Amino acid sequence: MGNGMFLGTHTPRLDEKGRLILPAKFRDELAAGLVITRGQDRCLAIWPMETFIAQTADLRNASSSSKQVRDYQRMLASGASDEVPDKQGRITIPPHLRAYAGLDKECVVVGAMNRVEVWDAASWNTYSTEQEAEFADLNNEGFPGL
Numbered sequence: 001m002g003n004g005m006f007l008g009t010h011t012p013r014l015d016e017k018g019r020l021i022l023p024a025k026f027r028d029e030l031a032a033g034l035v036i037t038r039g040q041d042r043c044l045a046i047w048p049m050e051t052f053i054a055q056t057a058d059l060r061n062a063s064s065s066s067k068q069v070r071d072y073q074r075m076l077a078s079g080a081s082d083e084v085p086d087k088q089g090r091i092t093i094p095p096h097l098r099a100y101a102g103l104d105k106e107c108v109v110v111g112a113m114n115r116v117e118v119w120d121a122a123s124w125n126t127y128s129t130e131q132e133a134e135f136a137d138l139n140n141e142g143f144p145g146l
Helices: 024-030 049-055 057-061 067-079 095-101 121-141
Strands: 019-021 034-038 044-048 081-083 090-092 107-111 116-120
Touching: 024 044, 034 049, 034 067, 034 095, 044 049, 044 095, 049 057, 057 067, 067 095, 095 116, 107 121, 116 121
Parallel strands: none
Antiparallel strands: 019 090, 034 044, 034 081, 044 116, 107 116
16 A cells, blocks of 8 residues: 555454454555554554654653643553564454453454554444434535635
């Protein structure tokens, strides 16, 4: 890929060791290293290492005298896991992150433009069903300021 754009929906399974085989089309972009973090809406976000570094530059440089900044830095960093995929394109999702996202065996891996998200299959089905109606409306109206 090489353009930093993750697209599409995939349904790999987690094995009994908590390993996930990354979809083939995402592997090149993630081969050099990645960071798995808690995402919003009880999913996990997988970032290419360089994207994660760029996204968090402001946060790393923010003043830790602010309680909000400290809290966010701690929650993001303490829950994060850095990984390098193996030759089969597998990564291990640590137990605390599997628990956060409610991951068991059936997962959905979605491209979310600048990141990849991993969802429990049932949670994704609920979320995407709710969002489809709203998306149709958003699509018609556009976003203010874009």
